[in-house]
Amino acid sequence: MQTKREEINRMVQDVKSLPALPGIVVKLRALAESDAASLQIIARLISSDQILSAKVLKLVNSPFYGFPGRVSTVSNALILLGVNVVKALVLSSSIFDLMEENVVGLWEHSLGAGVAANIITKRLALPDGEEISTAALLHDIGKVIIKIKLKEEAERIRLKVDGGEVSIREAEKEVLDVDHAEIGGWLGKTWCLPEKLIEPIACHHDPVRSVTYADRTAVVHLSDILIKASGFGYSGDDLVPRIQEAAWKKLNLSDHVLREIVDEIEDKLIEVKNFSLEIQSSHEGKV
Amino acid sequence: MQNIPLILAAPGMTLAKAVMRPDSESRMPICGAGTALTELLIERLDQMGIASVLVEGHPVLIEGEKTPEAEIKALDHRFRQVCEDPLMIRLKEIYKDRLIRLSEEWHANEA
Missing domain, CATH: 3.90.105.10 (Molybdopterin biosynthesis moea protein, domain 2)
Structure with missing residues (x-):
């Protein structure tokens, strides 16, 4: 008999069962995998879909990437962020739309984590900061899948969290036999995202399991915890998880630097809140 | 601010x-x-x-806005399961210090 865990894994592997992704995504996936495809060809493809271009540019210009100037073209977004990041943003845009409209607290938590990751990577002078921010932005994407595809189980998880001192992750494991981080990793594989995005998503609660991209995973782990500590947004429970010792050692931050990082994040979160309010009012305008 | x-x-x-x-x-x-x-x-x-x-400062009291004191209570509540962990204690202190600074700004404007 199929276990719940296997059932969910099969569901996530079946792209057709997920919210409809734009047809352009299939073409983009093929292009991004081809070495011959130039940035211009990929940019032209995305630009041919105005709604998709707008979504990509909206995220690129959101406070969490923190570019000093406004990124006004998809070509510039590709140059600044790289194909992998833009591909991940395009692939996740449909699901992210649902998050914006239906799970505002989680959307804010995710944006906040993206901001935190951006600030931490700059402090540590880690390369590929934008990719790490994107992994942080998408780290809880598994929760969105649970919310929209497993409605009855999501309600049971919520009741467990509300009823006692149980974290959402513990409740997910009890109800589903798998947590959102692992589901997010499965989704990343279904979408053919690069491993450097998948591993931080799948291991953000247990960074010691992250072998190839341990630095990136440690940043996403800490970003998630700092945003929960800040109380910004709502990721399904109000418990701050423990920072894993291995991740803390990997980042090698002093208390002084951590204090500066927290101050910088908290100041930036004011802008993120404004951005989120703008998005929400634009959704209300549509109704 | x-x-x-x-x-x-x-x-x-x-x-x-x-x-x-x-x-x-x-x-x-x-x-x-x-x-x-x-x-x-x-x-x-x-x-x-x-x-x-x-x-700068905290010149306006916005309806529904939590006072820094209420924010400190909420902070303690969020950290309730990790309040024995030395690293998490240090992290909480960083947030608490910030809220205390905000509280001082808030009350300076009240006065």
């Missing part, structure tokens, strides 16, 4: 962060941090479509 809707901005408040043109691709600044707001400037910002500004 407090983020306030422009409608609550008043002459004499000081900008804590530069205000940028919302319609410009290059995000040109309209006025810099440290600028004192005047009636004329607030009117101009309104005409340019600026919805909110970051000002």
Whole structure:
């Protein structure tokens, strides 16, 4: 008999069962995998879909990437962020739309984590900061899948969290036999995202399991915890998880630097809140 | 520092962060941090479509906004399962110190 865990894994592997992704995504996936495809060809493809271009540019210009100037073209977004990041943003845009409209607290938590990751990577002078921010932005994407595809189980998880001192992750494991981080990793594989995005998503609660991209995973782990500590947004429970010792050692931050990082994040979160309010009012305008 | 809707901005408040043109691709600044707001400037910002500004201190009490004391209580509550862990204690202190600073700004404005 199929276990719940296997059932969910099969569901996530079946792209057709997920919210409809734009047809352009299939073409983009093929292009991004081809070495011959130039940035211009990929940019032209995305630009041919105005709604998709707008979504990509909206995220690129959101406070969490923190570019000093406004990124006004998809070509510039590709140059600044790289194909992998833009591909991940395009692939996740449909699901992210649902998050914006239906799970505002989680959307804010995710944006906040993206901001935190951006600030931490700059402090540590880690390369590929934008990719790490994107992994942080998408780290809880598994929760969105649970919310929209497993409605009855999501309600049971919520009741467990509300009823006692149980974290959402513990409740997910009890109800589903798998947590959102692992589901997010499965989704990343279904979408053919690069491993450097998948591993931080799948291991953000247990960074010691992250072998190839341990630095990136440690940043996403800490970003998630700092945003929960800040109380910004709502990721399904109000418990701050423990920072894993291995991740803390990997980042090698002093208390002084951590204090500066927290101050910088908290100041930036004011802008993120404004951005989120703008998005929400634009959704209300549509109704 | 407090983020306030422009409608609550008043002459004499000081900008804590530069205000940028919302319609410009290059995000040109309209006025810099440290600028004192005047009636004329607030009117101009309104005409340019600026919805909110970051000002120094905590000059406005917004409905539904938690006081720093309530925020500190909520912080303790969020950390309740990790309050024995030395690293998490240090992290909580960082957030608490910040809230205490905000509390001082808040009450200085009350006085």
